[in-house]
Amino acid sequence: MLRAAPPDGSDARGVEFFEKNIRPLLANKCYQCHNRQSKKAKGGLLLDSQEGLLKGGDSGPLVVTGDPDKSLLIKAVRYTDEDLRMPPDGEKLTGAQVADFEVWVKMGAPLPGVQEDKIKANARTHWSFQPVKRPAVPTVKDQTWVQSPVDAFILAKLESKGMQPAQPANKRTLIRRATYDLIGLPPTPEEVTAFVADESPDAFAKVLDRLLASPHYGERWGRHWLDVASYASSDSPYAFTYRDYVIRAFNDDLPYDEFLLQQLAADQLDLGKNQQALAGLGFLTGGRHFDNNIDDTIDDRIDVVTRGLMALSVSCARCHDHKYDPIPTRDYYALHGVFASSIAPDEMPLLGIDPDPKAYAEYLSKHKPLQAKWDDFIHKQEAESLCEKG
Template identity: 45%
Template sequence: MSGQLQHTKSVRFTDADLAFFEKNIRPVLITSCYEWHSVEADKLKAGLALDAWAALLKGKPEESLLIASLRHDDPDLKMPPEKHGGKLSDAVIANFVEWVKRGVPMPEGQSVAAQQKMKARMDHWAFKPVQDSPAPVVKNANWPLMEVDRFVLAELENKGLAPVADAEPAALLRRVHLDLTGLPPTAEQVQAFLAAPSESRIEAVIDELMKSPQFGERWGRHWLDVARYAESSGKETDFAYPQAWRHRDYVIKAFNADMPFDQFIREQIAGDLFAARDDKQRAELLIATGFLAIGPKSHIEKNPLQFEMDVVDEQIDTVSQAFLGMTMACARCHDHKYDPVSQRDYYALVGIFRSTDTKFGTIKVIQNNNPSTLVALPAVAEQPDALKPLSPRERSRLETAIAKSAAHIAELTKNREFASAQFVRTRLRLETNRAHLAAYEEDGTPKQFVTCMLERERPRGTALLLRGDLPVPIPEASTHAEGLRPRR
């Protein structure tokens, strides 16, 4: 955040003030003070915490007790004490005097010691850049066919193991078929391969299988498990997502087309933001974002904001697990206990996802307090239809049923029978038939819709919520999403 930062009691610090703290004060506090005077200390000495601005106010910096202790003016109050390095240099003490004159500027919100702990977690190997590792030296230099084989063989040799013998041709063919398509070879395929087994022949079989539709179905399923694919909402009430299947087909198509993985990721997270060469590609990009829209939802929730925040939380959880191998949703209520993810990081992401409109397509009926529309696709998008054309006879039947149900609802309403089982059944039948009829053009041609995500016209930020509870916002810690998502 540029400019000025909002602090307790409306005190504001400039970027220059905060830079002074980072350059001249923080390093000294870390090396000489935080072990005994921080909220992270095992035992807080003298009841004084120097790593949080609000806590430092309790130490009365305006009375210069901090400076007096640094100067060792009081024999009973010396920081640091002699056994821990003794008095700081005059230049360092002068910086602390200037710091106090500036109003003790330091980053608001999270304690500085906690920030240091967060930075220390970044030293874990999982958060460091990927580097090439030289292939290990192995004893059996004749076995590896490529560099990756050396890593496998080195681990086997470390455990006193050796590779097994090559598989028999029939077993090799079966393994290849099961690995690539999930289906065993037919008797005819086995006989054809065994008639002339060879390395070039098995390579041809692999190429053939990877071009088959079953390859995308087999390997796309692994991704759909990661993407928590389902065609209904689950949770307390289970409502169907009528267009979720389009995302399933998108994944299968992506695997069969050997789509680059980085493109696969970007399209699913932000496909609605990419430029498209035509309506067909625009439809495919929207379908890709169904990845974020198809997750489980608590449609029975009566608070719209709570529902929205729960949907966003589920989206953040899915994205972090699928692409980062982390459970960032822990930071909804507190800083992550193990990974370098703070609540501020989490709510910055909340601002991004709240700036995105989730279109999952459920009708408003009893127990569904949070319905959603779908996005219509133009006919020129050339997407497959999910429904058969509606005949004039079927349209007439639907219209008659709708009129009959509407009249029945009006009668039950007049008699104030809102809570009756008959009212509930009739209302459900009415809304279902209306939704069915609305899925067709006047001539009976099925309309095409898509479950997807769309960028909102205006970004929407959010406050950092204490323990993740809606009634307890901290306005001064608000984050905003503007500028964080790429624009078309």
């Protein structure tokens, strides 16, 4: 019989061997026919859960630990019995893959049991999963240098190392740094001259306000988010609409929660006249597409969303519970189901204002009755199909 392994010594190495060499093979070659989602798993054997692996199937226990020659699993993958060959249909494993199964059985066929719980317990206490707390502002010796609480943290660290803050930059250096940082472009000679000549106390604040109001601000900082979203202008003829949406969101100072919500579910929001927000869905519909493999496309979307919004590699749980983070495979496929039930329309929505309102109104007057006829036809076809199945 198989057993759940404790997290120590050789068993820990055996569990690592299982996760690295055995579980990926089970996921790629066996889960399709032997999984908990099937109405009836073939041979009564479930291989996508620890319970299923421990129990075995209709033919009995899957493994005799320590003895490959007496194990049904090894007998099946070796193709030595015409009545027991797995995977079927000529998809025989390679010699190296069969050898991995044999090694695993000789090791005692360890499975992640207690070890998984320990990893998850450690993950729950990891600093990155703790609520954000407001720390106490440290006390510093040179209070005159501190202009904000952030300065106090910086100065406290410097003082603890016996260091002093750098001298203030001159005005030419300051405007150059600020302009490059905020809009990614150098200041013009006229802007530098005007700032140097401005002796007012809020001279630098006025420079910052001007830069933040520049359309180049969104172009400069929106690029970082476009990298998170795996944006590419070559993705589709209308990919630019998502790029423009992101730039506009930065320039309009769109609240972060609205920014995320529009990219995840703009089509479910009451947008009113703000139809341009629908372009935010390019966060989901852009990225890589895999022809004839919707699962890989969805996996890429899960990866983009969870890395971008949670800083977690959730896609690792596609084949096995995450080794380090508290993300079980069942959560991955629950999220997979959400994306699988969300389909991009064949005809993209109109985002902008038509340059000829009269012509557009005429178009709508002709389009609406045709659309109604089409919808009625589809509903009738679906009803007839349901009647036939019933």
